[in-house]
Amino acid sequence: MCGIYGSTVRYDDNIIFQKLARADFRGPDYSGFEHNGPVTLGHNRLAIVDLDHRSDQPLTYKHLKVVFNGEIYNYKTLKIKLTALGYRFQTDSDTEVITAAYLEYGENCVNHFNGMFAFVIFDTRTLQLFGARDRLGKKPFYYTQNGLDFEFASQPSQICIGRNVTINEQAINEYFVWGYVPEPKSAWNEIQKLEAGHSFCFDCNTGSFRTRKYWELDLNHAERYEGVYQQAQADLTRLITNAVDIRMHADVPLGVYLSGGIDSSLVAAIASKNYNNVKTFCIKFREKGFDESVFAQKIADHLKTDHHTIECNKEEGLELIESFGRYYDEPFADSSAIPSLLLSKHTKKHVTVVLSGDGGDESFLGYSRYKWFNMVNQLFKCPLALRKRIADIISISPNYRHKLIAMGICNPEVKSLYGLMLGGLEYSWLENPNIGLQVPFMDIWSSKSTSMLQKLSAFDTKTYLNGDINTKVDRGTMAFSLEARAPLMDYRVIAFAQTLPDSYKFKYGIQKRILKDILYQYAPAQLFDRPKSGFTMPLSHWFKNELRDHVMDHLSISELKNIPGINVQKSFAMINDHMSGKWNRATQIWKLLVYTQWLKDQRSKAISTYQVA
Structure with a gap:
């Protein structure tokens, strides 16, 4: 787990030091770089496996040089296979295994890796660069390419240093819809993201650059699970148990996030069954209705883990808001990033590796919006005119959710409804919200071979899990x-989850049915008999009270005029609606706050290190 960097531009060494220092929090244990012919490779190392300096990077294996961010969880099994084929290794790291696998399997080496990764290999003989990003986009990879000019990094601000870059206003429009900048765009016109499940090749001789998709979800469901429910439960238990086991290997202290929900509790339960004295961590909010720490404590007591509760307060949260841009680089408006940062900050005092329950909601239909959308979808069988009449009736209700439903069913297409719903539905404050909705993977909605719930699951896996959850967790943890x-x-x-029938995941109103039945083998069901609660902050309350002055100072009319793509008057009216209690606009206000802070950071950096046109 580290930060990688590389370039075909021969910068002065002082500039390279600046670029590496910009992301030193990603790897504080060692930082270094090498010039190899036309390529400079740099690395910030967080030592996890094989702590010896022999595994520092850039690492050399025969005629290959490599920089690598992440973990290959099955590297020991791969190492045995490669050793049998005649390969020899000088370290106990997974980094060497990547290079040997590349020599043996070529570009297809990525299909042999089970892990989270972003890496680049330089062949000193052919002057070719080969790199890849993991299947689900857990590790970031940013790059810029123009002819023979190729530069990449874990954090886009590293690329910005020494360059003239310009803000991508269409990407910002997409940010205001989704709350993050969807791949392959970045917040800058000159920088892109390598998409999840893709590899690339760059020829330093010709400047030829190409990408290749090496993995995709099985959207056509060529392999459908044919077994009965009990057999699926047993098969999934084996898969998850192995997934936990291979992630418990580290040469540094390790723990588990335990929120009190289904997913993290399952991971903690399996880990604590197979390992002694597992450390678990959760966060506590003072505000009623947002705190699940009491449930996490009960589960920890049952599992007999070494449990730690960390309190989130407004003062420390505000401090992290001010430093938010240093770690996230791009505008990012998932407010749970703040408690994630806080949880990471205090967890680091005890361990260097932590397991989380991320991914369960998308694959096993856990979000409450799936139940809501499954019901609302039935209304889309009615003509639009009839839906509008139904909306007129529903909108009379003072209930916030009823008003959202009324807005939603007036959309002409169900696919646009889901996209709008993820961002808060109401976009009258944007000049042209439709621009932001035109993102990759919208074609999933035209699939004839998948159910509505399967479409939602696949869509969220490719978009929300990748662009939001993975970004939040990677930046939030690596910040510390x-x-x-x-x-x-x-x-x-x-x-495996993609092959299961909907009823195995969602039946009788029970969401994540199969995961819950597996969990109940480890912990009693009554510990989880409560409504699902998201990992969120009480922003709506804070904005009207403790942070009211902060919001009004940073989102004044003059400040709003600096933001592209918004209607200033409607945006200001929206903020006042929230302050008066007329309408909960916390999601939209947070997006604007994050962007204004980001824009302020860009101007500051432009003066000292790079220019923003």
Whole structure:
């Protein structure tokens, strides 16, 4: 788990030091770089496996040089196979295994890796660069390419140093819809993201650059699970148990996030069954209705873990808001990033690796919006005119959710409804919200071979899980040099879940049915008999009270005029609606706050290190 960097531009060494220092929090244990012919490779290391300096990077294996961010969980099994084929190794790291696998399997080496990764290999003989990003996009990879000019990094701000970059206004429009900048765009016109499940090749001789998709969800369901429910439960238990086990290997202290929900509790239960004295961590909010720490404590007591509760307060949260841009680089409006940062900050005092329950909601239909959308979808069988009349009746209700439903069913297509719903539905404050909705993977809605629930699951896996959850967790943990591993995001678990009938995951109103039945083998069901609660902050309350002055100062009319793509007057009216209690606009206000802070950071950096046109 580290930060990688590389370039074909021969910068002065002082500039390279600046670029590496910009992301030093990703790898505080060692930082270094090498010039190899036309390529400079750099690395910030967070030592997790084989702590010896022999595994520092850039690492040399025969005629290959490599920089690698992440973990290959099955590297020991791969190492045995490669040793049998004649390969020899000088370290106990997974990094060497990547290079040997590349020599043996070529570009297809990525199909042999089970892990989270972003890496680049430089062949000193052919002057070719080969790199890849893991299947689900857990590790970031940013790059810029123009002719022979190729530069990549874990954090886009590293690329910005020494360059003239310009803000991508269409990407910002997409941010205002989704709450993050969807791949392959970045917040800058000159920088892109390598998409999840893709590899690339760059020829330093010719400047030829190409990408290749090496993995995709089985959207056609060529392999459908034919076994009965009990057999599926047993098969999934084996898969998840192995996914947890291979992620428990580290040469540094390791723990588990335990929120009190189904997913993290399952991971903690399996880990604590097979390992002694597992450390678990959760966060506590003072505000009523947002705190699940009491449930996490009960589960920890049952599992007999070494449990730690961390309190989130407004003062420390505000401090993290101010430093938010240093770690996230791009505008990112998932407010749970703040408690994630806080949880990581205090967890790092105890461990260097932590397992999380991320990935369960998307694959096993856990979000409440799936139940809501499954019901609302039936209304889309009615003509639009009839839906509008129904909406007129529903909108009379003072209930916030009823008003959202009324807005939603007036959309002409169900696919646009889901996209709008993820971002809060109401976009009258944007000049042209339709621009932001035109993102990759919208074609899933035209699939004839999948159910509506399967479409939602696949769509969220490719968009929300990738662009939001993975970004939140990677930046939030790496900000404090903490590695996060997600067993439920093992690609084998994701693929298996895609083959299951809907009824195995959602039946009788029970969501995540199969995961719950597995969990209840480890912990009594009554510990989880409560409504699902998201990992969120009480922003709506804070904005009207403790943070009211902060909001009004940073989102004044003059500040709003600096934001592209919004209607200033409607945006200001929206903020006042929230302050008066007329309408909960916390999601939209947070997006605007994050962007204004990001824009302020860009101007500051432009003066000292790079220019923003």
